[in-house]
Amino acid sequence: MVFPEIHLFGDCDTAEDTNAWLEAAAEPLDGPRLRAVAEVARELGVWLIPGSVAERDDDGRVYNTEVVFNPSGELVASYRKVFPWRPYEAWSSGHEFVVFDMPGIGRGGLSICYDAWFPESTRSVAWMGAEFVVNVVKTIGADRKQERILAQANAIVNQVFMLSVNAAGPVGYGGSIVSDPEGAVVADLPTAETGLMTLTIDLDDVTRVRDTGTEGYNRMWSQMSPDDPRIDLPIYGGRIDPTRWEPSRSHPG
Template sequence: MRAYIVPMARSLTVALAQYVPLNGPDEVEVLRSSAAEMCSAAPGLDLIVFPEIHLCGDGDDAPDTNEWLNAAAEPLAGPRQRALCRVAADLGVWLIPGSVPELGDDGRVYNTAIVVDRRGDLVAYYRKVFPWRPHETWAPGHDFTVFDIPGIGRGGLSICYDAWFPESTRSLAWMGAEFVVNVVKTTGSDRAQERILARANAITNQVFMLSVNAAGPVGAGGSLVSDPEGTVIADLPSDEPGLAIVEIDLDDVTRVRQHGTEGLNRMWSQMLPGDPLIDLPVYSGHIDPATWRPRGQS
């Protein structure tokens, strides 16, 4: 018989907005209204997440979507970002408004996910490392991003096609992420595979995966949350607009990593002192057993 000592829960209540991309003269104000309704319906809500490029629905009907998005790009310190920060501060909630077209200091345009805390401060941003080529013309980012919610835990950021590359979620987990938010705007039949990948990424990295897709008729829907053992704990399986509010306990990550998936598999404890370096020729690098464990894990 196996006995566990269960510490105090580190609870995070998240709203996943499987909504249609916004268009019109003031998309941020529409987002504000939607977010306010969520906060009213779920007092104590910690975090609201919208899909990828949620504020850029006008681009869906443009003759050239990539050209439209490039024209809509702003620096992170621009008026769109300031307006989003005011929304989070006014509602007193953490906000991931999907991703936005960002005009970088280098003049390139990135697909960038942002995190705003309940005070209205931009605390993290992440440029999509794996654009969906050849269809997307975004400049690729080159590093991964985690952020801390004080008193609760650490999250990681991922955008759509990133989920198809195991290096993305593995890197975030190694950086200490206990949950990974994957904002998505998938329009095709491959959403079925992405739902499998969300669970697989959760299992192989022992993290919560929150995959939030756009609704139809633009997006294919199918948003879901997987726990660290791959169990789906929130699901919007159709492409219809929907809202999922889920409470996750980040102590589940600690438990699974300490005692193993289903009490068996502890891949983050695989390496032992004195084990040799594992060569990874595809990366011109290696795995060092001395640095294998996620940051913050003893």
């Protein structure tokens, strides 16, 4: 079960009021709010992503953090948003990308809202072995139509399932969407009305598309040969190493 970004925190009239409210409401991940959420996951026996939460760390910094609970109510993954929506959001920035394993099922990647606008985010978790990426969102404006396109684009270029789950109105702009590894929309809530999306996905599709190519052609993850030269990336002060190009494989199938 997946809920949108900051789903547990309501809304305010202005960005300034929202930032102040989230600062005041922030708790550590072992605080009472997430203890209650963990109990819900345990009682229902489900994998649960309750959107993201305002997390306060030991140094007092506040992060926008996506959390994952397993059916036993255990917190199995947490991800601090790397790309806050600046200048509008006051979150501290996370510094690492996160994947999580669902034993016997596959591996997921975590992403929050504006992260989807930065190709490094989805590419990183795909390289870390994610077969699906859960992008929780609270978009309030007309740029949601671009985000829906980004969900398909990120799915295509990384050959993953992309789940973009946005808050409904009046808090958000709605338009939740799921794209398969070839960019086809397989689930859609196109309006801002409250709704429920249910879907079964076959993670074997990820392996199939990566092995045979998008529409039978494009195999981006097989692009590099060990004999290829390293490619400098001046923007990052680093480089692409062809011997490390292919992603991790975790799917039990």
